[in-house]
Amino acid sequence: MSQIDQLKSDIDELVPGMVALRRDLHEHPELAFEEVRTSGIVAQRLQTGVVGLLRGGASKEGAKTIAIRADMDALPIHELNEIDYRSTVDGKMHACGHDGHTSILLSVADILSKRQSELAGSVKFIFQPAEEVIGGAEPMVKEGAMQGVDGVIGLHLISNYPIGRVGVRAGTVFASADKFVLNVKGKGGHAAMPHGAVDPIVISAYIITALQTLISRETSPFSPAVITIGTIRAGTAFNIIPESAELQGTMRAFSQEDRARLLRRISEIAHGIADAMGGSCDVQGFDGCLPCVNDASMTELVHEAAAASVGEGNVDSSEEVMTTGSDDMAYFLKAAPGCYFIVGARNEEKGASYPHHHPRFNVDEDAMPIAVEVLTRAAMDFLK
Numbered sequence: 001m002s003q004i005d006q007l008k009s010d011i012d013e014l015v016p017g018m019v020a021l022r023r024d025l026h027e028h029p030e031l032a033f034e035e036v037r038t039s040g041i042v043a044q045r046l047q048t049g050v051v052g053l054l055r056g057g058a059s060k061e062g063a064k065t066i067a068i069r070a071d072m073d074a075l076p077i078h079e080l081n082e083i084d085y086r087s088t089v090d091g092k093m094h095a096c097g098h099d100g101h102t103s104i105l106l107s108v109a110d111i112l113s114k115r116q117s118e119l120a121g122s123v124k125f126i127f128q129p130a131e132e133v134i135g136g137a138e139p140m141v142k143e144g145a146m147q148g149v150d151g152v153i154g155l156h157l158i159s160n161y162p163i164g165r166v167g168v169r170a171g172t173v174f175a176s177a178d179k180f181v182l183n184v185k186g187k188g189g190h191a192a193m194p195h196g197a198v199d200p201i202v203i204s205a206y207i208i209t210a211l212q213t214l215i216s217r218e219t220s221p222f223s224p225a226v227i228t229i230g231t232i233r234a235g236t237a238f239n240i241i242p243e244s245a246e247l248q249g250t251m252r253a254f255s256q257e258d259r260a261r262l263l264r265r266i267s268e269i270a271h272g273i274a275d276a277m278g279g280s281c282d283v284q285g286f287d288g289c290l291p292c293v294n295d296a297s298m299t300e301l302v303h304e305a306a307a308a309s310v311g312e313g314n315v316d317s318s319e320e321v322m323t324t325g326s327d328d329m330a331y332f333l334k335a336a337p338g339c340y341f342i343v344g345a346r347n348e349e350k351g352a353s354y355p356h357h358h359p360r361f362n363v364d365e366d367a368m369p370i371a372v373e374v375l376t377r378a379a380m381d382f383l384k
């Protein structure tokens, strides 16, 4: 058997166990920072904790280390799928595929452990809690999880990307995400006598409209960015002008420059308009997540591993790989050159076509062996 066939057959052998573990994790979802059972399973399998280091038997002086990252957390969603491994916890569900990521990476650890004697460097397996609240990655990096790491890779299963395809692209692939809260203060009064009041709802309306011009008039059409106001809270009755209005929104960008500029401009616009209309505005920005930026040579490494796994024709580096969603893989990518890629898991026939974070979200589990193969090949090629 050739080396390639050997890898495929080793993976085939692992598939039943890998799928069973994914389903077990699916049945027992744990939210961000609650991943006690999940990390217990990981630690037991790795026999080291949630960060495992595999030292290659063929390592020489100056050998490299590659990190592979998976996230483990579920979401506060009540599952509506009718499947026999449905979530057993009311109001909690693996609706983003992180159960798959955890199971995939444990299988990669198994496969690479089998090949330990051939490995010319080390592999660090990083199982991260709390991706969904953008809280798990940064502390792990601060605590040293990326120390001595020369490159990092990871993947997301994607339910609206077709099964059999792998998306790998250099540059920014996931956007930054920052929350902002605007507290518009006016002066309350009778709705019939607006001249005696300062209407924070009218001020808010101008602010909302003007914020959209930050995208349409001030941001390059070649650099995607999004501003969405998700909530407006104001008023108690139809005939009262309220004292204040609160707007909450999110801002997405593909570069740090746009991110910093837009956050600054949101504040300037909100203050300027509120002042001009006789009110005031308190602006709070909440640092969310960095954009995920892929390194060119790490992207090429993964691209080649993907082409060897699914064929060049099924590897995609188009804009379809980009998303205005965010992922805190960004913090690992900032700590070392890396590549975050996507693996298609959409299959309507299997009911795997709902969006991420939907109560009927699911993945085609046939994506899992593909993911294992790409990660394994990329790690082995990196260490050569």
Ligand SMILES: [Zn+2]
Pocket: 095, 096, 132, 356, 357
């Ligand atoms: Zn998610």
Ligand SMILES: [Zn+2]
Pocket: 096, 097, 098, 131, 156
């Ligand atoms: Zn996710």
